[in-house]
Amino acid sequence: xxxxxxxxxxxxxxxxxxxxxxxxxxxxxxxxxxxxxxxxxxxxxxxxxxxxxxxxxxxxxxxxxxxxxxxxxxxxxxxxxxxxxxxxxxxxxxxxxxxxxxxxxxxxxxxxxxxxxxxxxxxxxxxxxxxxxxxxxxxxxxxxxxxxxxxxxxxxxxxxxxxxxxxxxxxxxxxxxxxxxxxxxxxxxxxxxxxxxxxxxxxxxxxxxxxxxxxxxxxxxxxxxxxxxxxxxxxxxxxxxxxxxxxxxxxxxxxxxxxxxxxxxxxxxxxxxxxxxxxxxxxxxx
Numbered sequence: 671x672x673x674x675x676x677x678x679x680x681x682x683x684x685x686x687x688x689x690x691x692x693x694x695x696x697x698x699x700x701x702x703x704x705x706x707x708x709x710x711x712x713x714x715x716x717x718x719x720x721x722x723x724x725x726x727x728x729x730x731x732x733x734x735x736x737x738x739x740x741x742x743x744x745x746x747x748x749x750x751x752x753x754x755x756x757x758x759x760x761x762x763x764x765x766x767x768x769x770x771x772x773x774x775x776x777x778x779x780x781x782x783x784x785x786x787x788x789x790x791x792x793x794x795x796x797x798x799x800x801x802x803x804x805x806x807x808x809x810x811x812x813x814x815x816x817x818x819x820x821x822x823x824x825x826x827x828x829x830x831x832x833x834x835x836x837x838x839x840x841x842x843x844x845x846x847x848x849x850x851x852x853x854x855x856x857x858x859x860x861x862x863x864x865x866x867x868x869x870x871x872x873x874x875x876x877x878x879x880x881x882x883x884x885x886x887x888x889x890x891x892x893x894x895x896x897x898x899x900x901x902x903x904x905x906x907x908x909x910x911x912x913x914x915x916x917x918x919x920x921x922x923x924x925x926x927x928x929x930x931x932x933x934x935x936x937x938x939x940x941x942x943x944x945x946x947x948x949x950x951x952x953x954x955x956x
Contacts, residue, residue: 683708690714736806743802743812745819752799763910767797771804778841781904783875787883788910794878797910798844801876805842813837814844817851821860834863838871848879848901858893865900875904883907 677685677694684695692713698706712720740750754771757764763786770777770784777783784801786794802812815837824833837843845864851857868875879886886902889895 687713687715732809735809739809739811740803740806743806743814744799745815749799749814750803752796753803754800757796757800763797763908764800766908767801768804771801774805774808774810777874781872781874783877783905785883785886785901785905785907786876786878786910787881787886787907790880792910792912794880794910795846798846798876798878802842802844810841811839812842812844813840814846816846817848817857817861817864820864821851821857824860830860830863834867837864838867838873840873842874842876843868844876844878846878848877849881855893858897862893862897862900865897869900869904875901877901877905883909 676688678688680686680693684693684697686693690713692715694711694713694716695708696711697708703709744750754764754768759765759768767784784798786797788794798814802814805812820837824830827833851861865875886898889898
């Protein structure tokens with residue numbers, strides 16, 4: 671667009687925007703500056719365009735940062751779908767998890783973590799993933815992993831301290847499925863080092879486990895006891911009960927497989943997929 675289409679010259683000799691009516695030039699005070707009498711200025715249209723440009727680049731930088739941090743946080747891409755938007759928010763524990771995120775600054779300042787415990791398949795990992803994804807949106811550095819992965823990663827390293835310190839550096843560390851890892855002296859030593867270093871870092875920790883809370887509190891084996899004592903020191907226990915979602919999905923899958931083998935109807939297959947997701951996430955995600 672040509673300048674004459676958007677700019678006009680006023681009676682004072684200054685250029686004005688034809689859209690917003692504001693001056694695009696102004697006079698230097700006291701007769702001029704280095705021989706110049708006028709200087710350019712932004713009109714309302716210019717300021718709006720500049721603000722929109724800045725917002726675009728800021729939003730782009732935010733999206734890239736969140737995407738990068740998300741890829742670091744999760745080992746499996748499916749975990750990126752574990753969000754409060756896809757959850758059944760009528761569940762009391764899910765509400766507490768959402769409150770944890772909403773009060774993150776306070777939780778971080780006071781080093782408060784969570785211990786989600788309960789039977790297999792009740793959604794403990796999903797809840798922890800919801801917390802992770804919501805905080806990732808706020809540009810919080812989160813890492814969600816498990817001790818089997820940690821032990822495998824750390825085994826060949828000459829400098830194990832560097833790896834453990836890296837885990838301690840995340841603003842939030844989530845350890846999934848405590849108790850399924852190997853019980854060797856070496857493994858328990860690594861687990862203790864990670865937990866102990868996390869406590870000394872002063873940063874929150876979230877744990878999920880199938881172990882009963884009573885078993886955690888009454889553990890008699892010394893190597894495990896010192897691990898569990900430190901976890902209970904910084905993590906608030908929250909029971910996650912209910913029917914195993916995995917068993918329900920397996921049952922639905924078995925019944926639908928029988929139907930598909932007989933009918934091979936694509937529409938029924940799609941409907942089953944929808945039902946499966948609705949059961950997992952507690953709402954219509956379409």
